[in-house]
Amino acid sequence: MISRFHFPGRLPDGGEVALPDDLAHHALRVLRLRDGEPLVLFDGEGGEVEARLAVRGKAGFAVLGERRPFDRESPLRAVLVQALAAGDKMDWVVQKAVELGVAAIQPVQAERSVLRLAGERADKRRAHWQQVAVSACEQSGRNRIPEVAPIQPLLQWLAAARGQAAWVLAPGGGDGLPAGERPEGVVHVLVGPEGGWTEGELAACDAAGVRRMTLGPRVLRTETAGLAALAVLQARWGDF
Template sequence: MISRFFYPLPLPAAGEIQLPEALAHHAARVLRLRDGDPVILFDGTGGEMPAVLRLRGKLCFAELHERSEVERESPLRLVLVQALASGDKMDWIVQKAVELGVAAVVPVQAERSVLRLAGERAAKRVEHWQQVAVSACEQSGRNRVPVVAPICGLRDYLARPCEGVRLTLDPTATQRLLDAGRPAGEVHLLIGPEGGWSDDELAACRSAGCSGMGLGPRVLRTETAGLAAVAALQAVWGDF
C-alpha cells in the first residue's frame, strides 16, 4: 500500500513542498521510505494528491502530481457522543469510530465517568485524540478529518441545537434500530460510560428529544457499544 500522510496546511495545486519535521521523520525514519517512493498527501479539505518523495539530506520534500477528488465519506453523517471512558479506551474508541466513518466525536463528562478531565489536562487530551483521528484517516483512506470536540458536560451538549436525530443507547429500550426510519439529517449517537447513564441523565436525554435504542438482549461495554452501533447504522443507512 502507498503511504498516506495528512499535510497540516492547504496543499498547492502543483510543484514541490517541504514536509513538516514530524511528518518527514515519520516518513523517512519510522516508515523508512526512500527517495522516489510514491506517497499520497491530503489536507483534510477533501480529495488527495499523489506525490513522489524527495529526500535531500535531513530534509524531506514531496513532488506533487495532479490532485484526485476521490471521496470516501459516508452519505450518513454520524456524530459519536461518547461519555469519557478510562485508560486508553478513548483512544481505541476514537480510532475505530473514525475508521468506521463517523463525521465527528463529542466527548462528554458523565456522572459515572471514571475519567475526570478539566482545564489544561482536558485540552491536551482532546489534542491527543484529534491526532488519533488524523492517524486513523491516514490508515483508512479518508480525506476529511473528523473533529474531536472539546469535552463538555452531558447537559451542556443536550442544550445545543441538533440538525437531525439523537439516539441514546439504553439496554432497557424496546425500540430496535430497524424500528426507526432513516433520518433526514445527521445522527447523534449517545454512548454512556462504564457504569452507564444515570436515571437523571436518561431523563435529561428524553427531555431533550433523544430516542432510546437497544442493541439486542446483551449489555455491551462502553468501548464496544458505540462501535457496534456505528457499524450497524452504516449497514442500514450508510455505505456498508
C-alpha cells in the first residue's frame, strides 16, 4: 500500500513542499521510504494529493501531483459521547471510532469515571487523542479529521444538547437499536465509564430527551459498547 500522511496546513496546488520534521522522520527512519517513492498527502480540507518523496540529506520533501476529490465520509453524522476511561482505553476508543467513520468524539466526565482530568492535563490528553485520530485517518483512508472536543462534565453537555437526536447506552433497560429513517443532522451515542452511569445521570439523560438504548442481554465494556453501537448504526444508516 502507498503510505498516507496528514500534512499540517493547506497543501498548495502543485509544486514542492518540505515535510515537517516528525513526518519526515516517520517516512525516512520508521517506514524507511526511499527517494522517489509514491506518497499520498491530505490536509484535512477534503481530498488527497498524490506525491513523490524527494530525499535531500536528512530532509524530506514531497513533489505534489493532482488533488483527487476522494471523500470517504459516512452519510451518518455520528458523534460518540464517551465517558472518560482509564489507561489506554480512550486511545483505543478514539482510534477505532475514527476507523468506523465517527464524525466527532466528545469526551465527558462522569461520576464514576476513574480517570479525572482538568486544566493542563486535560489539554494535553485531548491533544494526544487528536493525534490518535489523525493517525487513524492516515491508516483508514479518511481525508477529513474528526475533532476530539474539549472534555465537558456530562451535565454540561446535556444542557447544550437538548432537542438533538441522542441515545444513551443503558444495559438492562431501554429499547433496542433505533429503526426507521436516518435522523436529520447529527446522531449522538452516549457511553458510560467502567462503572456505568449512575441513576442520577440516567435520569438527567431522560430529562434532556436522550433515549435509552440497550445492545442486548450482555454487558459490554466501555471500550466495546460505543464501537459496537457505531458499527450497527453504520450498517443501518451509514455506508456499511
